[in-house]
Amino acid sequence: MGDVTRSLTLEGSEQGFATTRVDDLLGWARKYSLFAYPFVTACCGMEFMALTSPRFDLARFGAEAPRFSPRQSDLLWVVGTISQRQGPVLKRIYEQMMAPKWVFAFGTCASTGGFYDNYTTVPGIDKIIPVDVYVPGCPPRPEAVLDGLMLLQDKIARNERRPGVVKPRVDPVEGAEKLVQLRRSAADPRQLVSALKEEQRRSEGAAIGGSR
Amino acid sequence: MSHYVLDRLKERFGTAILETHSNFGDDTATIEPTQWKTVCAFLRRDPGLDFDLPVDLCAVDYPNRKPRMEVVMHLYSVSKGHRVRLKARVGDEEMEGAELDSVTSIWPGMNWLERETWDMSGVRFRGHPDLRRILMYPEFEGHPLQKTYPADRTQPLVPYRTEDEAGMPIHKLEPFGPEEGMPFGRAGSIRGEDN
16 A cells, blocks of 8 residues: 555456555555644653653654644544543543544553552453553653554554554563563563572673683 | 650640650650640640741551551740650541641641641641642542542543544653664654654
8 A cells, every 4th residue: 555556457347446546645645644642641751741742743744733622633642641530531531532533542650550550450451441552661761662662653644553562772572481471360460579689690690700 | 865755744634645855865755646736735834835937747657556647746936946746646547536636726837737737647637727638639538548438549630631632642652662762863763663
């Protein structure tokens, strides 16, 4: 889609040809005119301010104009922790937005609830509303958010609605088993601790061996 | 650090002061719960003590103790520059008798702090003008800072989306799991896409 050679080789249905082009044109237009509704609830807001300020300059992507009415916006930035008490408000705001609309989960708390595994925090806004792009980070660097925005633009251009996740710049997949699990039930903490100690002993041994 | 405040309290109330200590200069007095309001009024009105700033009020749940809840109040005197910490132990395992007299008539600023203590820990304050929840929503059941509140119990106001509704698996994303796509590239960044 959006690919000229592919469009030219399309034969048979002229109707199909035209529809594809209109969708592409609309997607192309929409991706550079995102009107944002900033739903900023927590410390990630600081990074959001950095993102919209001239140094990182969200305006380069045509997404800098905030609209504080959900009826005039099509991109919902959920920036920060969402408590259970804010859940109905968030859902209502989302429902008031005009289609087509997109949702951006900014930071680990909006994406998964983060380390707030407790009575008061929604464990990720996707439990309440659909999410298009997740950006992990506590808070994410503005570069990661810009990458998420470009991912969103790409999705808009392709009419793609499956959620995407921005990967961190430093890839922690190697040794991911050492990351602390967020769910209490996910791993036996004793095993985790013994594995970490074993790893530490091995690396210390290697360091001593290397210095001699 | 002089023990002026504690000495005055002991002198005035005697056996109603159950115990005191001054670890690191933090004057602390555990008092008889029935004397809660009287002690507070004395601390506020006595010219030599003049505790005019209610700093904090909260409750700590000690499930193995009897009484179970320990209400903790911190006071400061702006004019004298001294502090005191008051404690009162109330309530049995079923939170029966977890009650104190409200001190909102002495410090109007205690209004919200007492509401918070009720909301979080379930300690009631007799004579409070408006003892409602302040942090949690009215539909919330129980008091989350009691040790008997299950650590994983949530009470969502909005029913969560089901996987059928969403048309895709909904789960808590693992932190930085291997399926999260490519760094700074488009191919493979979308979940469920094979490229």
